[in-house]
Amino acid sequence: MTTLNVELGTRSYPIYIDSGLLTNNSLLTQHIRGKRVCIVSNNIVKPLYLATLKAKLSAFQVDEIILPDGEAQKSLANFDVIMSHLLANGHGRDSTLIALGGGVIGDITGFAAACYQRGINFIQVPTTLLSQVDSSVGGKTAVNHPLGKNMIGAFYQPKAVLIDIDSLSTLPIREFNAGMAEVIKYGILGDGDFFTWLENNIEKIKSADKNTLIEMVKTCCQCKADIVAADETESGVRALLNLGHTFGHAIEADQGYGNWLHGEAVATGMVLASKLSVAMNLLEASDLRRIETLIAAFDLPLIAPESMGFEEFICHMRRDKKNLAGVLRLIVPTAIGQSEMRDDISEEMLQQIL
Structure with a gap:
């Protein structure tokens, strides 16, 4: 144990x-x-x-x-x-x-x-x-x-x-795959070696190899425990755990809770955050492709709902808990295994991405 x-x-x-x-x-x-x-x-x-x-x-x-x-x-x-x-x-x-x-x-x-x-x-x-x-x-x-x-x-x-x-x-396969979005998140935001490990163990994960699943869950929990110990109430580094969640929560709220599973919305949110980072010259396009490929390997959506345009997204994103004094603050990846919070993202830039 x-x-x-x-x-x-x-x-x-x-x-x-x-x-x-x-x-x-x-x-x-x-x-x-x-x-x-x-x-x-x-x-x-x-x-x-x-x-x-x-x-x-x-x-x-x-x-x-x-x-x-x-x-x-x-x-x-x-x-x-x-x-x-x-x-x-x-x-x-x-x-x-x-x-x-x-x-x-x-x-x-x-x-x-x-x-x-x-x-x-x-x-x-x-x-x-x-x-x-x-x-x-x-x-x-x-x-x-x-x-x-x-x-x-x-x-x-x-x-x-x-x-x-x-x-x-x-667990139904759709629910398992939705959970994989949060697993992949840890690799993107702070552990590039874990991201590579996930890429190399896709088939073992999908076949539910017990030792592989235990190692995967252990790595995620250790990452989460370390971050929570450093910042329990999300005043600093813990906010990085929200990678993909600002976009994802907007999708869930707009589409009706449960129509998109949380992990499905987060998966799309991480792709959108990564595309935004590429547009800001913070992330290499090759890293975006790796992120999209790993997410797609678990049948998770890469594209937001067709019914959602900029206005539908921004009305929810303006209520995000990370925002301060009305300024949008988003988590974006800067490399596989690195991420940061940015408060210099204009709504015009978001509109181009969305």
Whole structure:
């Protein structure tokens, strides 16, 4: 088993990565506070893994909240469903929430944990590739609003992240490929050697070779953990993790949450950011071609929706959380393995790209 640590002083926590971890009760129970546990999951994950998880919690009083599946469920309405359940069932400050599912479940459960009685413990048990390599680590919790993705939330760290690589075996191929967008992101923004490793291991990844997947997830989590430890609340280097996300969030909000998967939108967003960087003479065209080739290898979209023009993009991009004093700030790659934030990108330049 691989164990990584997110170093945040008294709020540090471990990330466990291996196969078969859902059947290892000691890893989970050592991070539970008190005797009350509430598992938050969705209707797709429930029949696959809920019973297995609950079987390891026989020493605790366990109840559950099952939400519908999909990005559209990461809403204030379902946040209220969780709050109402916790209150109606007498959960206190010594209760522990467990997020069993993908990024939507992890984000909304973490936000509920941050808010309920001003903060209770929670544990991440991510079951999708995207949540395993990205959203379960780092303490970003949120719900969506029709006017913007993740605009209502909090920085709130879990007590542990339990990544069972076996859960990827039940993941639909489209969801797996969407997760690969976040994997590729780490190679583009800060680890050129990892990008090359991905290029050299495309077939092993697609065939779900277990050791290859463990190595891939481990590398992504270590990168994320290092960045979060250096900049927990995104005041500096952590913003680089948003490569492709400003464009991607605009696509998700415009097209309706869930019609484009988050990873699909991010993939297109990274291509747009790379094209912008080439136009600014910051990125070589040959690097753009490598980026497009690797993204396309996992059947991810390279082109934005036909219905979206400049006006549709810019109205969402102006609300981006990275913007300061009304100035657009975008993450662009400057080489394979290097990226930077720029605040000198005019709307006229964006219009040419879009």
